[in-house]
Amino acid sequence: MEAELLAGAGQAPAGQARAGQARAWLWGTVALSAGAFGGAVVLAPPASATPIRGLAWLLFLGSSVHVAATGWLYTLPDVREHVAARPLRYAWIPAGLVVAGAVTAAVLSPAAMAWLLLAYFGWQFFHFQKQNLGMAALAASVHRVRPLGRAERRALMGAGGAGILGLLAHPGLLQLRVHPGAGKMFTVAGLLFASAAGFGVVALVRRPAADRPAGFCAMYLMALLFSLPIFVFRSPYAAVGGMTIAHGFQYLLLVGLVAAGNRRGTSRWLRLAVFANVALVGGALLSGASHLHGFPPVIRLVFGAYLGVVTAHFVIDAGFWRMRDPFPRAFMARHVPGLVPSRATAPVAVAPAAAALAVSPAADGSLGDIGWPSWRRRRSQGMRKAPPSRSPASAATPGRRP
Numbered sequence: 001m002e003a004e005l006l007a008g009a010g011q012a013p014a015g016q017a018r019a020g021q022a023r024a025w026l027w028g029t030v031a032l033s034a035g036a037f038g039g040a041v042v043l044a045p046p047a048s049a050t051p052i053r054g055l056a057w058l059l060f061l062g063s064s065v066h067v068a069a070t071g072w073l074y075t076l077p078d079v080r081e082h083v084a085a086r087p088l089r090y091a092w093i094p095a096g097l098v099v100a101g102a103v104t105a106a107v108l109s110p111a112a113m114a115w116l117l118l119a120y121f122g123w124q125f126f127h128f129q130k131q132n133l134g135m136a137a138l139a140a141s142v143h144r145v146r147p148l149g150r151a152e153r154r155a156l157m158g159a160g161g162a163g164i165l166g167l168l169a170h171p172g173l174l175q176l177r178v179h180p181g182a183g184k185m186f187t188v189a190g191l192l193f194a195s196a197a198g199f200g201v202v203a204l205v206r207r208p209a210a211d212r213p214a215g216f217c218a219m220y221l222m223a224l225l226f227s228l229p230i231f232v233f234r235s236p237y238a239a240v241g242g243m244t245i246a247h248g249f250q251y252l253l254l255v256g257l258v259a260a261g262n263r264r265g266t267s268r269w270l271r272l273a274v275f276a277n278v279a280l281v282g283g284a285l286l287s288g289a290s291h292l293h294g295f296p297p298v299i300r301l302v303f304g305a306y307l308g309v310v311t312a313h314f315v316i317d318a319g320f321w322r323m324r325d326p327f328p329r330a331f332m333a334r335h336v337p338g339l340v341p342s343r344a345t346a347p348v349a350v351a352p353a354a355a356a357l358a359v360s361p362a363a364d365g366s367l368g369d370i371g372w373p374s375w376r377r378r379r380s381q382g383m384r385k386a387p388p389s390r391s392p393a394s395a396a397t398p399g400r401r402p
Helices: 012-045 053-073 077-085 087-107 110-143 150-169 183-205 213-225 228-232 238-263 268-289 295-320 327-336 352-359 365-370
Strands: none
Touching: 012 053, 012 110, 012 228, 012 238, 012 352, 053 238, 053 295, 077 087, 077 327, 087 110, 087 295, 110 150, 110 213, 110 238, 110 295, 150 183, 150 213, 150 228, 150 268, 183 213, 183 228, 228 238, 238 268, 238 327, 268 295
């Protein structure tokens, strides 16, 4: 269905460039995600054995490097202006999380900290599934098809929630030595996941054929089944390593397209070089800090600060990529226009009201799923309602350096 990506663009160079961006993001995301899961399964060592160097490098890129890549966004003038206008969300709260993490890690014993890490990982995998929801919503936007419906969104979040419940019931998959005594909940979580996945497949099949292009279906199914390895594998690296790598690769591809997509001002290659250096150097520092959890309190301050940086990444991304807001839409249209539907482009043979909904980022309620959840829906001018890590999971737990 690549013709749909070219809808309204004709043969103009600008239209072809936007279609190329859309194809690169869509199929690149699907391929990187599939490769991440496959690579983690193939390279995963048994149980608690040490991962081979190749897997360690993949985890490094998918965890610490992708978190550090958020820092590169702050080098962009328009982002700095946005941050300056909202210092609480993008400066004070992240700084508070870093300080709170450092103090907490220094005060608590490693045994007590392990329980806190269980809650931390729950937040992390919620963050993973929110990004998956956003990827599926953006795929619908790219294809100019009907936005995600309520049933489709609920299925995605239900499947992700079941995965989180499975990890909380079986923390050994996170390489945490805590025993919540909820082993039977793992079976319940598996049943909930199967139900949510089945519900999501039914919702997808019920879409009209024109609203089920191959690229959208691939992205939606990837998001829906993202937590499946938790219930299939017993090796921590196979169970959650692929999820971590896939999540990080998805993020790096999108931010990399932002770095490469704007030809104005600083040259493209310089922007890409700065992006790569910030992500790699920052990732190396974060990776090093993630190994310090078992040291004396003074050194554990650094480990706690690391946890604060990662949770700050959760908070920043939840607001920065919330496409229902004007700035994220304008930011994407400026840097990666191929991923933002043109207001002048409407799908063929669609009713006028539906066409307006499909082409307007502001009216596309599913685009809001890229950011923090909003369970309240708003009616807008007569339109439809808009919904509002060194364990394998993260460099936050100790492991081998690549």
